[in-house]
Every structure is written in C-alpha cells, then in structure tokens.
Amino acid sequence: MLLDKTGNAAADEWRHLADDEAAPEGEAVSVSLKRWERDHNALKGRDAKLGLHLPNTANPVALNGEVHRFALIALEFPNFKDGRAYSQARLLRSRLRYKGELRATGNVLRDQLLFMRRAGFDSFEVDGGRALAEDWAKAFGEFDVFYQSSSDNRPWVMRQRFPAA
C-alpha cells in the first residue's frame, strides 16, 4: 500500500522494471541505479515519466545534473534501524534541490514515518493491513514542536522563538 505525505492511502502510478525488462513507452516506470547507468541514453529518450531506485549505499550527489530527470526517486530501508536513507533524502532535498517525489521503501514502519517525512520523503510503501490497523496517518501529527529546520519546511523552535533572526 502507498501512503502519501499526510499518511492517507494513495494510488500508485509507478511500475518498477526488472533490469532485463524492456522499457515500455507511455508508462511511468522506475529503474535500478544499475539499469540507469547501463541504459541511460535509451531511457532519456522515452516519452514518459522515469523513476530511480537508489540503493542506500549510493551517494546521491553523484546524480547531480541528472537528478531532475527523475519524477520519482525511491530510497530503501532494508531494515528500519538502517538510517542511511535519511541522509540521502536530506542531500537530495537540501543539496540537490530535488523537487520530485521521494519515496520510502522497504521496512517502513509507523514510528519512523515522521522522521522520514521530516527528512524529505513524501510517499511511503507500507504494509497496508498494519497501516489501517495502527492508524498510521496519526503518526504524522504526533508532534508539532521540532528543534531542527528540515526538509518538510515546518517551523522549528529556534526560528519560532526568534522570528527576526
């Protein structure tokens, strides 16, 4: 199940292509980094939206210049305790000014959703049954006080205390 940035169920227009699967025209598809590196000339010529799955060992800064070709970048949490994708998300949003959809995939759980949202993710691939049973949408509203400026552009405490600064 796909959740949007408010935690509500959303339709998923994307299909992920296996590395050896032909890229269809006119359909939003995402590819692996490996596939992108191999076939980027062909993929650039397509007349449809393209997404990229980035392993959490890749440095997104290496995509500089190409990053805006992707309407979707999916980052992975192989295990919810592995937090590398938070830094990838921050680099994409803050350093590369990436404006497309940033999707969290893998072991995405309710109690990490707000961290992910704050780091710049705006869609979440989750276990649908659990998301309904545990009312995951509520996770986004558990806090309204934040001590850091981050990629969700919510006000943070230091700025709220000193608006003029």
Add this chain to the structure above:
Amino acid sequence: MYRYDEFDRRFLDERVAQYRGQVARRLSGQLTEDEFRPLRLMNGLYLQLHAYMLRVSIPYGTLSSDQLRMLAHVARTYDKGYGHFTTRQNIQYNWIKLEESPEILADLATVEMHGIQTSGNSFRNITTDPFAGVTEDEIEDPRPWCEIIRQWSALHPEFSFLPRKFKIAVSAAAKHDRAAVKMHDLGLYLRRNEAGEVGFQVLIGGGLGRTPYLGLALREFLPKRDLLAYLEAALRVYNQYGRRDNIFKARIKILVHALGIEKLREEVEAEFDASSKDGLELPEAAVDAITKQFTPPSYADAAGDDAILQRILAADPLFARWVKNNTHAHKVPGHAIVSISLKPPGRPPGDCSASQMEAIAALADELSFGEIRVTHEQNLVLPHVRKAALHELWLRLAEAGLGSANIGLASDIIACPGLDYCGLATARSIPIAQVLGERLAAREEAIGKLAIKISGCINACGHHHVGHIGILGLDKNGEEFYQITIGGSDDEHAAIGAVAGPAVAAKDVPRAVDRLIDAYLHLRRGDERFPETYRRVGMNPFKEALYAAG
C-alpha cells in the same frame, strides 16, 4: 539553570503521549518486540537480567532540587527505593515495570525531565564539566553550548538511526578535563584562538568499549557560529559511511581509524563546505537568551568566611579531612564547590536512596541555590556553598550516610552495574568494588589520589581502560576472572591503560590491587600520581609485584 519554555514543555508532553501509545501497541501485540525495542530504548527503557531498567537523562549533569526530589519520588514509587547515578551523568532505576513506564515519564515531565535518547543508536546525553560555571579554570560557561546541542540533537530527523550511539562531551576548563572529553565520540573544548576569539577544538573518535581510543583532533578551531553546521557535516559522514554490518565495529572511532583522521577530516570539511547552513545558523539573540539562563546566582558577600572556616578546621581534624578531599576552589571568594561522595566504602558505587536524594535536595535549597550536579565519577556536587556553611553541611551529610571524605581516593571507585543487573555483563563489578573500597579505605589517605575503575564486561561501562588501576570482569568457563590494566587516565593527560598480564580469580583481586599499590608507594617520587609513576618506570616493576610468587 535552563528552564523550559512553552516549546520545550509541549515537545515533552507530545513525547510522553507518543510513548504511551507505543507501549499500548506493544502490550496489545500490534508491535513485535523487535519493533518496540528501539522505541523503548529511545525513551531510556532497557530490558536487563531481572527487570526493565529506566535511564533518565540529566542534561549535562545539572539538576534542580525539585528535579532531585522527583527522582526520589520515582525511586520510591516505581522502584525499590534507590537509584544509580551513572558515568554519563544520568540516573538509572533497575526494577521498573514496562506497564508503569509511561506513568514514570509523565511524572518526570512535570519537572522537565525524560528518558529521551538515553539509549539507542542516536545522540546520548550531552555531558560536561560538573564544575561548569563555578570553576575559575574556565574560558566561559560551557552549559549554554550543551543546551544548544541538546535541543538540536533531540529527535533529529536525519540522525536518529545512526550506525551506533553517539556521545558528545563539552568542556571549557583550560587546564583540567573533568568531563573525560577524549573518551567521547565527539569532544568539544572551548578554546581561544590567536585572535582572541572563543570557539571549539573538535575531537572525534574517542570511546572505550572493546576497542578503546582517545579522540583525535578533527578541527583545531571552529567558530561558534558554525557549531551546528559542522556537527551536522560530521554526523552525515558517519551516518553514510559508518559500519552497520557488525555492531562491535559501528562506533565512529572505527570509521576514524579505518579511513585515517586526515581522510575523515577531508570528508567532513568537504561536506561542511558544500552543505547549506540554512536553519543551522545560531542567531546571536538565541545564543544570548540561552546563555542568560545560566546567569550565576546572587552570591552573598562571603569575604569573612575563610577566617571562620580556618578556625573550625583547626578544631576538627575529621572535618578538615573532608574539606581537603571533598571541596574545590570556587571562582567567588568565600565559596566552595562541594563533592558529595556516593561511595561509602562497602556500598555499591553511585547508588543513592530516595531519602538521601531528598536530604541532598533540602541541603541544596538551603545552601547551594537549589542546584546539584552529577559527575562522571558517579558522585554529586553542590556547586555554590558558602565556606561558613561547610561544617553544618558536613554534619548533615554524615547524618544521611553521605559524609565519606574519599573524593578522588582509592575507595572512590567507578563501577558498572555488572552481572548483578546487566544482561551484557560477564562478571560482577559491585562486589569487587565493595570489597576493595572497604579494604583500601583505611590507608587511602597515605595512598593519595587513585582512580580504580571496574567493568563487568568488555563494553567498559566502568571505564576500566582509563583507570589508574582498571579491572575488567571476564567469564572463564563459568568462573569470574578479572583482567587488570594499569596506567590509564581520563583527564587532560588521558591515556589507555595497558594489560598487566593474565587475569586473576575474583578472590585474588584484593591482594593483586594491594600489591600494585604497594609497588606504587615504593616507586613513587614526591607527589607523583600513579599514572605518572607508571609512565616513568614502565610496566615491569608493577608486573613483577603483581605476579610475584607467594
């Protein structure tokens, strides 16, 4: 002291409500233990051998008397009537019920306390010099910077799932390091540069555990305004490149030594140069407002106190001994910084009963502007006591069982909870500390300053690597053995101790320590301390004494 404003209070209330929900979901089975574990750990709740343990954060070791009374209330209401102060200036309770933990955190929130990030793979409590703000040996008060880092590091959106825990210590003392800064993942010394500006020297990669390292200089001088942006750069490098395949190699010290400090510095500086400083700048008004919260109290004119104290000292040698060992120079004339020993020989180091906490809170109100500090040696401090009040304070501390005059001496032992409580331990620490404390108390004045530190396993929570004499508990085929290291130090002359030789059986530890001390007393020149003698003569004379036949 820093007092919460509406934002801090609201944040903490939201955190308590969130945790209450998490516990309810765990108890109803919606969360697996594997999923719940990191959530409870981020609120300070561990599962130990016999029960849950709750570690409560004491930011930079500073407590108000109301907070200490609340800690007493928690000890009495939810635990067995005592708490244990830790080497990271926190307190932990060893007999907690999971179902009651949300209530405890709600109680603590009423006095601006919590267990946030006292465990888990994120920032831990920011620690500092327990004499901060009252010692003369200080460039400026480090506590505002601790508070700034505390706020920035609370539930950080990028760094809450690091490869491993991350400990930061700050000190502004020019000569003496009372915060073990070099043993931290990241250490900050406030320093003045050649232009006379105050900034930070940044150290990285210190830590004990199974691979002990002292921190290395990452940046010699960091302007204050860049502090958060620089920390963010360093943490981003660690979050991306720190090892996650092996929990024992996941601390930043391993990354520092795998890359080399030069390469790591290049990475951090490049990240710092490239990163946006938006939202990380520290407006002067913000720094000023936080600094103002640490304004010194209005001290009385105590110019006559020295003469009064001198007269009492001459009349009472036991009191004089306590004053010599347990009080320290204060920057304001006629005042003293007082250490309260939580190491009465024969008792578990760092333990404090609810009634003792209440007694200390009352004394703090009467004699120390309601303020208490916690030291990494597991003792407490009253930071602002008039010298004329010391005698009364000493008598009343003694009534509460807190009159031990052993600060910095052989029975002022650091020990982890060990196998009496901890699920990771391989041997007991507390009984060894108890036996040694009782045995050494009689001759500790003759020995002078001596730091004995005991860990119940290689994770080194008892800091044995940096003990003048370090004792590490091991399990050898079901029997407790203790490996002895010597020559370590955790101050401005920080050093990792060296292993003296084969481990000794539990029953032989007291005799082994006696022999090392005898050798030191024989070898020392003048007022040389143990590590200085060790550095001068080397391991051999100590080793020979330790393993001599008979």
